[in-house]
Amino acid sequence: xxxxxxxxxxxxxxxxxxxxHLTDDLVMKNRSTVKGxxxxxxxxxxxxxxxxxxxxxxxxxxxxxxxxxxxxxxxYKAAVVNFSDIYAMNAQPRQLLVSMALSGKxxxxxxxxxxxxxxxxxxxxxxxxxxxxxxxxYTGMTLCFTAIGEGSDEKITxxxxxxxxxxxxxxxxxxxxxLGLQLLERERMLxxxxxxxxxxxxxxxxxxxxxxxxxxxxxxxxxxxxLGIKPTAMIDISxxxxxxxxxxxxxxxxxxxxxxxxxxxxxxxxxxAREFDIEPLIAALNGGEDYELLFTVPVAQxxxxxxxxxxxxxxxxxxxxxxxxxxxxQGEEIPxxxxxxxxxx
Amino acid sequence: xxxxxxxxxxxxxxxxxxxxHLTDDLVMKNRSTVKGxxxxxxxxxxxxxxxxxxxxxxxxxxxxxxxxxxxxxxxYKAAVVNFSDIYAMNAQPRQLLVSMALSGKxxxxxxxxxxxxxxxxxxxxxxxxxxxxxxxxYTGMTLCFTAIGEGSDEKITxxxxxxxxxxxxxxxxxxxxxLGLQLLERERMLxxxxxxxxxxxxxxxxxxxxxxxxxxxxxxxxxxxxLGIKPTAMIDISxxxxxxxxxxxxxxxxxxxxxxxxxxxxxxxxxxAREFDIEPLIAALNGGEDYELLFTVPVAQxxxxxxxxxxxxxxxxxxxxxxxxxxxxQGEEIPxxxxxxxxxx
Numbered sequence: 001x002x003x004x005x006x007x008x009x010x011x012x013x014x015x016x017x018x019x020x021h022l023t024d025d026l027v028m029k030n031r032s033t034v035k036g037x038x039x040x041x042x043x044x045x046x047x048x049x050x051x052x053x054x055x056x057x058x059x060x061x062x063x064x065x066x067x068x069x070x071x072x073x074x075x076y077k078a079a080v081v082n083f084s085d086i087y088a089m090n091a092q093p094r095q096l097l098v099s100m101a102l103s104g105k106x107x108x109x110x111x112x113x114x115x116x117x118x119x120x121x122x123x124x125x126x127x128x129x130x131x132x133x134x135x136x137x138y139t140g141m142t143l144c145f146t147a148i149g150e151g152s153d154e155k156i157t158x159x160x161x162x163x164x165x166x167x168x169x170x171x172x173x174x175x176x177x178x179l180g181l182q183l184l185e186r187e188r189m190l191x192x193x194x195x196x197x198x199x200x201x202x203x204x205x206x207x208x209x210x211x212x213x214x215x216x217x218x219x220x221x222x223x224x225x226x227l228g229i230k231p232t233a234m235i236d237i238s239x240x241x242x243x244x245x246x247x248x249x250x251x252x253x254x255x256x257x258x259x260x261x262x263x264x265x266x267x268x269x270x271x272x273a274r275e276f277d278i279e280p281l282i283a284a285l286n287g288g289e290d291y292e293l294l295f296t297v298p299v300a301q302x303x304x305x306x307x308x309x310x311x312x313x314x315x316x317x318x319x320x321x322x323x324x325x326x327x328x329x330q331g332e333e334i335p336x337x338x339x340x341x342x343x344x345x
Numbered sequence: 346x347x348x349x350x351x352x353x354x355x356x357x358x359x360x361x362x363x364x365x366h367l368t369d370d371l372v373m374k375n376r377s378t379v380k381g382x383x384x385x386x387x388x389x390x391x392x393x394x395x396x397x398x399x400x401x402x403x404x405x406x407x408x409x410x411x412x413x414x415x416x417x418x419x420x421y422k423a424a425v426v427n428f429s430d431i432y433a434m435n436a437q438p439r440q441l442l443v444s445m446a447l448s449g450k451x452x453x454x455x456x457x458x459x460x461x462x463x464x465x466x467x468x469x470x471x472x473x474x475x476x477x478x479x480x481x482x483y484t485g486m487t488l489c490f491t492a493i494g495e496g497s498d499e500k501i502t503x504x505x506x507x508x509x510x511x512x513x514x515x516x517x518x519x520x521x522x523x524l525g526l527q528l529l530e531r532e533r534m535l536x537x538x539x540x541x542x543x544x545x546x547x548x549x550x551x552x553x554x555x556x557x558x559x560x561x562x563x564x565x566x567x568x569x570x571x572l573g574i575k576p577t578a579m580i581d582i583s584x585x586x587x588x589x590x591x592x593x594x595x596x597x598x599x600x601x602x603x604x605x606x607x608x609x610x611x612x613x614x615x616x617x618a619r620e621f622d623i624e625p626l627i628a629a630l631n632g633g634e635d636y637e638l639l640f641t642v643p644v645a646q647x648x649x650x651x652x653x654x655x656x657x658x659x660x661x662x663x664x665x666x667x668x669x670x671x672x673x674x675q676g677e678e679i680p681x682x683x684x685x686x687x688x689x690x
Contacts, residue, residue: 049392051396051493053398053440053442053475053476053491053493054476055442055444055476055477055478055489055491056444056478057444057445057446057478057479057480057487057489058480059446059480059481059482059483059487060483061482061483062446062480062481062482062483063480095398097398097400097491099400099401099402099489100402101402101404101407101487130398131398131399131400132400133400133401133402133489134402135402135403135404135407135408136404136407137404137406137407137485137487138404138405138406138407138484138485139483139484139485140482140483140484142402142404142446142482142487142489144400144402144444144478144487144489146398146400146442146491148396148398
C-alpha cells in the first residue's frame with residue numbers, strides 16, 4: 001500500500017485532489033488569517049480593512065502557447081486573471097506582484113512586451129505593480145502573479161454562503177474563450193503542416209478576444225454595489241461553469257438546478273461551435289477561461305437583478321440531496337461533473 | 346539602435362538591471378501602496394497595521410539541484426528564504442502562499458516531501474500556509490512563494506535609511522552557504538564520473554546545513570526589539586555581502602567602509618575554503634544565500650549592540666563620495682562590486 005502511494009502519480013489526483021491532499025489538515029494559527037486555502041483568494045485581517053490575496057502560476061506550453069499568444073496579451077491576461085480572483089471575493093485589487101522565470105531564448109524586447117501587457121492591465125484596473133521576482137529557467141517561461149486587494153468584512157463573499165432557493169446568476173456569456181482556443185489550435189496545426197500558411201481568423205474577433213485578452217468583471221462588482229446586493233456566494237469562472245457550480249454547492253453544502261436554455265452563450269460562440277462540431281452548451285459548461293462571475297443572491301432580490309442585460313439568472317440552489325443538476329429544455333435532469341480543463345492532466 | 350535593443354539579451358542586463366529596466370518609471374497610485382518595488386518586500390497599508398509582502402521564484406537546475414537537495418529541505422528553504430525577506434523589513438511573517446509547477450516526473454510522494462518541509466518551516470516560524478496554486482509544467486519544477494507579514498509603521502525598516510556614521514552590523518557569519526554548495530557540487534561531479542561512489546561529506550555539517558537548510562533570523566528581529574533598537578536600514582544577505590552593501594548604500598545615497606578583519610566567517614567555512622583554494626573573505630563577500638541580516642544603527646547605540654556575540658559590527662556609513670569600500674588589515678582600500686550570484690547568468 002505504502003509502496004503504491006509512493007508511486008502514485010499526481011495526475012491521478014487532479015489539481016483539486018492534489019490541493020486537498022496537501023492542505024486538508026492545515027490549521028490557521030494567526031488571528032490575521034481570516035480565510036486560508038479554499039476560495040478564490042486568502043483573506044487577511046490586519047485591522048478594520050480586510051486584505052485579500054490570490055496567486056496564479058502559468059507555465060509555457062501548459063497554460064499558453066507562444067505560437068499564437070502575443071506576449072503583450074499574455075501579460076495582460078495573466079494580470080487580469082489574478083484580478084478576477086479578487087473581484088470574485090467582492091473585493092478590489094490594489095497591488096500586483098509579478099514573478100517570472102525566463103529561459104535564454106527570451107530577449108529583452110520580449111520581456112518588455114509581456115510587461116507592456118501587465119502595465120496596461122494594471123492601469124485599466126487601477127492596480128499598482130508593487131513587486132515581484134525575475135529569474136532564469138532552463139526551459140521556457142513560467143509566470144507567477146500575486147494580486148492583493150482590499151474589501152470590507154461585510155462585503156467579502158466566499159464560495160460557501162449559498163442558501164436554499166437562492167438564485168444562481170452569471171455575468172456575460174460562456175464558452176467563448178474555449179472556442180477561441182479551438183480556433184487558434186486549429187490554425188496552429190494547419191500552419192505546422194503547411195509552413196508559411198497564414199491563419200484564417202477573420203469573423204471570429206469575439207471568441208479570439210475572449211481567449212487572448214479576457215477582462216475581469218470589475219463592472220459587475222461595481223453594479224452589485226450600486227444595486228445594494230451582496231451575493232451570498234461568488235466565484236469566477238476559470239475552469240468552466242460545471243466545475244464552479246460544484247465548488248459553490250460543495251462548499252455551501254447545497255445542491256442546484258440550472259436550466260440549459262438559460263445559460264448565456266454568444267452568437268459567435270455558437271457559430272464557432274458549429275464549425276468545430278462542438279455542442280455550445282458543453283463549451284459553456286466545461287470550457288473555462290471565461291472569467292465571468294458566478295454568484296448567488298436571495299430570491300427576494302430578484303427585482304433588482306432580474307432584468308439586467310449583463311446578468312443571467314440560470315437556476316437556483318436546492319437541498320444537497322438533489323445534487324448538482326442541469327435541466328434540459330425537455331425536462332431531463334443531467335448531473336453535472338467537473339470536466340473542466342485540468343492543468344495537471 | 347532599436348534593432349540592437351530588440352536583440353539585447355536579458356543576461357547582459359543582469360537581474361537588477363532587468364528589474365530596473367522594467368520598473369523604473371512605475372508610479373504607485375493606490376493610497377494603500379506604501380512601498381512598491383525596490384526593497385525586500387512591498388509594504389501595504391490597509392489601516393493602522395502595515396502589510397508586508399514578498400515573493401520569490403525558484404527554478405530547478407537554476408536555484409536548486411535535486412541530485413543533492415532533499416525535497417524536504419528544498420521546501421523548508423524556499424519558505425524560510427521568503428520569511429527572511431519579511432524579517433529584513435523588521436516585520437513578522439504571518440502567511441505564506443505556495444505555488445508550484447511540476448513536470449510529470451514528480452510523484453505524489455515527492456510533492457509530499459516538499460510540503461513537509463514547507464509545513465515544518467511554517468510551524469517553526471509561526472506562519473499560516475494560506476493559499477497558492479499547483480499546476481503542471483513540461484520540464485522540471487518551478488516554485489513561487491509569497492510571504493505576507495505585518496509590521497508597524499514605526500518599526501518597518503527600509504534599505505534606504507542609513508545615515509552618515511551609522512554602524513554597519515551583520516548577524517551570524519557569512520560564506521558558509523557558498524562553501525556548502527561547492528562541497529555538494531564537487532561530490533556531484535565525482536559521483537557522475539564514478540557512478541555509485543558515495544559522497545564524502547563528513548566533518549562539514551555546518552556549511553552543508555547553511556546551504557541546504559538555512560534559517561531566517563527571527564531571533565535577531567526579536568533581539569533588536571528587546572534592545573529597543575530600530576535599524577536605520579536593513580536587508581537580508583541573499584546575494585552576498587558586497588551586493589547587499591551596494592543596495593543599502595545606493596538606496597541611502599551613502600558610501601561605506603567595512604573592515605575585512607571584522608567580517609564574520611565560521612571556522613568550518615575557513616577550513617572548507619582552504620580545501621577549495623578559495624579566499625574565505627571572497628565567499629563572504631560574493632557567496633550569497635547566507636540569509637543573515639545586514640543593518641545599520643546610529644553610533645549612539647553602540648553600547649547596546651557592541652558586545653553581542655550574534656552581531657558583528659563590520660564598518661560604518663560614509664559620504665557617498667567615498668564609495669563602497671572594504672579596508673584590508675594592511676589599510677588598503679578595495680572598492681566593492683556586486684559579483685554575487687546572478688540568477689540570470
